Amino acid sequence: MSSFKKKVQTSQAKLPQGTRLSPYNGQLLISTGLPSLDDILGGGIPIGSVLLIKEDRHTEYARLLLKYFLAQGIASGHHVLLSTLEEDSKNFMMGLPWLVNEIEEDDDNEESITQSEEKMIIAWRYKGLKKFESSVKNKPNIQNKFLNDSGIKSQQSIEKPFRSTFDLTKLIPQNIIMDNTLVTMINLNKKSDEIIGNYNPYNALLDKIRKIIEENHFNSLLNPPSNVERNALRIGIHSISSPSWQSNSSHDLFVFLHALRGLLRFSFGAAVITIPAHLYTSSSSETSSFIRRIEHMCDAVVEVESFAGSPATTNAIYSATYHGLFHVHKLPTLNSLVPPSTKLSVLSGGGNNLGFKLRRKKFTIETFHLPPEGGVNERRVTPNQSKKKVDKNKDIGISGSGCGTIPGRKVDPYDF
Amino acid sequence: MGYASLDSSLSFSDNNLPPNKKSILITDTLSASGNFLIHHFIVNQIKSDKHVVLVGFSQIFNHYLIIGRKLGVNLTLASQKGLFSFIDGLTSLYSQTDSKQTSVLTPNSLSDSPISKESLQNFYKIIKQIIETRHSSINDSRICLIFDDLSVLIYSGFNIKDILEFVKACRMMIEKYNGSLVMLIHADEDVSQSSPDDELDQEIFLKSLIYQSEYLLSVRGLGSGFSKDVSGEITIARGPRNHDKLFRPSTLHYKILDNNVQFFVKGFSQGVL
Numbered sequence: 001m002s003s004f005k006k007k008v009q010t011s012q013a014k015l016p017q018g019t020r021l022s023p024y025n026g027q028l029l030i031s032t033g034l035p036s037l038d039d040i041l042g043g044g045i046p047i048g049s050v051l052l053i054k055e056d057r058h059t060e061y062a063r064l065l066l067k068y069f070l071a072q073g074i075a076s077g078h079h080v081l082l083s084t085l086e087e088d089s090k091n092f093m094m095g096l097p098w099l100v101n102e103i104e105e106d107d108d109n110e111e112s113i114t115q116s117e118e119k120m121i122i123a124w125r126y127k128g129l130k131k132f133e134s135s136v137k138n139k140p141n142i143q144n145k146f147l148n149d150s151g152i153k154s155q156q157s158i159e160k161p162f163r164s165t166f167d168l169t170k171l172i173p174q175n176i177i178m179d180n181t182l183v184t185m186i187n188l189n190k191k192s193d194e195i196i197g198n199y200n201p202y203n204a205l206l207d208k209i210r211k212i213i214e215e216n217h218f219n220s221l222l223n224p225p226s227n228v229e230r231n232a233l234r235i236g237i238h239s240i241s242s243p244s245w246q247s248n249s250s251h252d253l254f255v256f257l258h259a260l261r262g263l264l265r266f267s268f269g270a271a272v273i274t275i276p277a278h279l280y281t282s283s284s285s286e287t288s289s290f291i292r293r294i295e296h297m298c299d300a301v302v303e304v305e306s307f308a309g310s311p312a313t314t315n316a317i318y319s320a321t322y323h324g325l326f327h328v329h330k331l332p333t334l335n336s337l338v339p340p341s342t343k344l345s346v347l348s349g350g351g352n353n354l355g356f357k358l359r360r361k362k363f364t365i366e367t368f369h370l371p372p373e374g375g376v377n378e379r380r381v382t383p384n385q386s387k388k389k390v391d392k393n394k395d396i397g398i399s400g401s402g403c404g405t406i407p408g409r410k411v412d413p414y415d416f
Numbered sequence: 417m418g419y420a421s422l423d424s425s426l427s428f429s430d431n432n433l434p435p436n437k438k439s440i441l442i443t444d445t446l447s448a449s450g451n452f453l454i455h456h457f458i459v460n461q462i463k464s465d466k467h468v469v470l471v472g473f474s475q476i477f478n479h480y481l482i483i484g485r486k487l488g489v490n491l492t493l494a495s496q497k498g499l500f501s502f503i504d505g506l507t508s509l510y511s512q513t514d515s516k517q518t519s520v521l522t523p524n525s526l527s528d529s530p531i532s533k534e535s536l537q538n539f540y541k542i543i544k545q546i547i548e549t550r551h552s553s554i555n556d557s558r559i560c561l562i563f564d565d566l567s568v569l570i571y572s573g574f575n576i577k578d579i580l581e582f583v584k585a586c587r588m589m590i591e592k593y594n595g596s597l598v599m600l601i602h603a604d605e606d607v608s609q610s611s612p613d614d615e616l617d618q619e620i621f622l623k624s625l626i627y628q629s630e631y632l633l634s635v636r637g638l639g640s641g642f643s644k645d646v647s648g649e650i651t652i653a654r655g656p657r658n659h660d661k662l663f664r665p666s667t668l669h670y671k672i673l674d675n676n677v678q679f680f681v682k683g684f685s686q687g688v689l
Contacts, residue, residue, distance in 0.1 A: 025482075251571070251572060254568075255572050255573065258473075258506070258572060262506040262507035262508075265506060265507065289605035292602075292604065293567075295446055296567065297568075329446060330447075335483065336674075337452050337455070337483055337486070337673070337674065338672050
């Protein structure tokens with residue numbers, strides 16, 4: 001027991017703030033800011049890897065995921081680097097979500113309390129099984145409160161959290177962005193004299209990233225100077241390879257990704273890149289070889305597919321519950337044969353289909369189910385004690401605590 | 417030994433080592449990575465005290481080291497004994513000035529090392545030098561040269577002819593030492609969707625490599641989607657040059673575990689039986 005304690009203490013001293021070791025293979029992780037996405041990836045994004053998010057059509061959910069990632073970076077005190085050609089990067093940073101107040105109750109907590117323990121009459125054999133989890137809840141985060149109490153404005157919190165809870169209705173305080181030396185926005189827009197020349201935005205971006213890694217001692221092979229504490233770097237690249245990124249050949253992007261991966265492998269950093277993959281496909285289902293190649297060059301690939309973009313699903317019954325599907329194409333497999341996620345993940349471990357929904361305050365990824373037939377609305381008639389089969393079905397549909405095939409929650413008035 | 421059930425399916429005589437002067441081509445897809453097969457060949461070679469030169473374009477040394485440790489070989493030790501050499505193609509592909517086998521991060525800039533025939537020739541020289549200095553001393557070194565992910569070269573924009581020439585040169589060199597060649601490439605591009613240039617490149621590349629190899633290991637995900645008990649499907653086939661009468665082609669399912677991979681006949685998964 002004592003030796004175990006000792007080991008934890010020594011290793012914790014070395015970890016950069018806001019990071020955590022994977023319980024599966026000891027890989028250093030940083031959070032995406034979303035408990036559900038962290039779960040899917042096996043606890044978080046491994047340091048040294050590149051996560052690719054394939055963007056949705058017509059909507060901006062992938063952009064939201066990137067915002068979560070960057071906001072978490074600021075909350076964890078990491079060095080945050082953003083590059084976008086679609087919009088002003090300062091505007092992007094100003095639009096980040098911010099932490100929830102500790103006083104406000106999480107709406108989910110109430111629900112779990114009100115869920116009554118219901119006796120199973122028909123499927124009593126299954127009573128002993130644990131409840132089927134369709135979503136991941138952020139554990140009550142003490143550190144989150146810590147941060148709010150001590151005041152982030154003073155920039156002197158005791159320990160930066162691995163993951164915070166964000167509220168989409170809150171905007172990040174402006175002074176945090178403006179005064180923060182840890183925020184780097186890379187402006188790649190061409191200067192007028194460079195338009196004619198052979199300008200390659202990928203090379204320019206890579207050079208800047210390399211410079212930042214050198215200047216801020218993110219290189220894992222060199223020990224930082226004794227007065228500098230090791231920090232982690234988060235790189236966010238929005239809509240890479242969109243028409244705004246003008247380069248001469250498609251190979252530029254592959255070379256960039258290869259070099260970035262090689263660079264990050266020996267740095268305390270991780271990158272999240274979103275790509276408008278739909279621009280490169282003629283039909284929605286097929287993946288073009290260009291995109292497939294990019295997917296091979298990244299460590300993890302996920303895709304956000306919005307229902308708003310696809311006419312076939314807008315009228316479907318499940319479009320009321322979910323806003324889209326979430327596909328996992330490739331999981332980070334660093335230093336292990338099996339992706340850690342297959343052991344640790346609640347959501348994707350069993351190969352479930354995943355869907356996502358955007359509520360007023362938060363974005364969640366859950367396992368995808370068809371709703372029970374007849375809907376999950378409140379039952380109008382009083383419960384009948386006679387053993388009608390139909391009634392029993394509905395009964396399970398409402399409470400959902402038993403059989404576990406239905407996400408057990410009451411209809412939220414704010415749900416849409 | 418590596419994965420026992422794969423050894424029995426491949427049924428290479430002589431201690432499960434790849435036969436002399438033969439090359440093995442591994443093709444994989446996004447849904448099922450073929451990386452686990454690389455470790456099989458590394459472990460088999462090292463455990464029989466034979467030499468390995470690994471060119472890693474997709475992973476760094478640490479990755480192979482940690483998995484090797486789980487499979488029962490210590491690559492650092494093997495490297496000190498002169499059995500194992502690693503060439504880091506991930507960080508140093510675009511600046512091949514240093515011929516160190518260890519992973520040294522060099523401030524490499526893309527602009528001053530253009531992707532050209534010369535840089536591939538340079539790369540070949542580095543490999544040759546390493547093999548000559550470290551692995552050719554013993555007659556029976558049975559060296560195995562492994563390329564983890566040759567696709568990277570194509571993606572980076574090297575000329576297809578140059579890459580094929582490079583591979584051929586490597587093969588000739590390996591044959592001198594009674595060695596074997598293991599290559600991994602990705603083969604799941606949808607040809608109908610790609611632009612004509614890429615399509616041609618990928619087609620020519622894949623088919624030429626198939627033509628040059630004696631054994632084909634083709635890995636792909638299950639057609640029916642994800643399964644907990646089966647990670648994917650592998651087809652072991654003979655290449656056009658292979659005239660081994662004893663060889664039996666087969667298609668198997670496999671499941672990747674923490675420190676082993678089980679191969680079994682379709683439908684004989686432990687989860688099913």
